Amino acid sequence: MYSLFLKIYINQPEVGDLSSVWDNPASLLRKADKIKTLKVIRKEKDKLYTRWEVDIEGATLSWYEEDVLDREKGLINFKMRSGDFGDFFGYWRITPTRRNKLRLELKVNYDWGIPILEPYVKRVLEKKTRVMWKSFLQAVKQALESDG
Secondary structure: OEEEEEEEEEOOOOOOOHHHHHHOHHHHHHHOOOEEEEEEEEEOOOEEEEEEEEEEOOEEEEEEEEEEEEHHHOEEEEEEEEEOOOEEEEEEEEEEOOOOOEEEEEEEEEEOOOOOOHHHHHHHHHHHHHHHHHHHHHHHHHHHHHHO
């Protein structure tokens, strides 16, 4: 199981609902070129169901996930329901800081689902996925700063 934790600071003192960023996926996708598809399939009161497709150096990976929203805590927990990974889950969290900014965190845990090859390609895959998630985190930051 590979675990990735990233954080970035947003120049906003507050934000409404973190999941609202997913309402305009086309804007996010223009800023994060490694994310090919992000589509909200269904919305419920405290859940989103999203389909993702990403490009990792020419290899396309896709999955369908359930996102559970906790608006009071500024938290979105996600878990893959089907897709190209052995397992995939994590969270997005946004918290205020003392400097009138917000901290956006992303934690992703996944199992590549290829135990025979993993010892040989694990480091390369980890590096490439880190670059992909960093670009997406930056796109979310830009969306939150421009929408306030």
